[in-house]
Amino acid sequence: MAERPQLVFARIYEAVRGIPRGRVASYGQVARLVGMPRGARAVGWALRALPQALARQVPWHRVVGAGGRISPRAGPGPELQRRRLRAEGVRFKAGRVDVARHGLRA
DNA sequence: CGTATGACGAGCC
DNA sequence: AGGCTCGCCATAC
Numbered sequence A: 001m002a003e004r005p006q007l008v009f010a011r012i013y014e015a016v017r018g019i020p021r022g023r024v025a026s027y028g029q030v031a032r033l034v035g036m037p038r039g040a041r042a043v044g045w046a047l048r049a050l051p052q053a054l055a056r057q058v059p060w061h062r063v064v065g066a067g068g069r070i071s072p073r074a075g076p077g078p079e080l081q082r083r084r085l086r087a088e089g090v091r092f093k094a095g096r097v098d099v100a101r102h103g104l105r106a
Numbered sequence B: 001c002g003t004a005t006g007a008c009g010a011g012c013c
Numbered sequence C: 001a002g003g004c005t006c007g008c009c010a011t012a013c
Helices: A009-016 A025-031 A039-050 A078-087
Strands: none
Touching: A009 A025, A009 A039, A025 A039
8 A cells, every 4th residue: 555545535446355265245345344334435536546556556447437337438448357357267147246256255 | 614515326207 | 108307325636
C-alpha cells in the first residue's frame, strides 16, 4: 500500500486485495467487508481513485457490479477487466461473470 | 459547510 | 428484459 491513502480507501483496497484469484466480489460486497453496508458507490469512487502504482497490488479487476456485470467505466477499460478475469479462469454467462461459480464466499 | 460527482444497487414501470 | 429513478456514501470543489 502507499504511505497514507484516505483511511476508508485504504480499507477498501485492503479488502479488494483479499479477493482470491479466480473469484470476484461485487462493489456492495466489498462495501460490507469494510463496514459500509450501503456504500457500494463509495467503493466505486475509491477504485476510481486507485493510483496506478497501487493497481499492481490491488486486483481491481475482481470487483464487479451486482450480478457479475462489468461496469462500462471500469478503470482502463471493461475489456481489459474481462480479459484479466478470463485469464484467471473466470467463466462468463451472457456477458456477466458467473457469480454462482466465482462469487466470493464466506 | 453545501453542492456535485460516481467503476453501485434495489425497486419500479 | 431493459431502462429509469431514488437512495447511499465518502470525496472533491
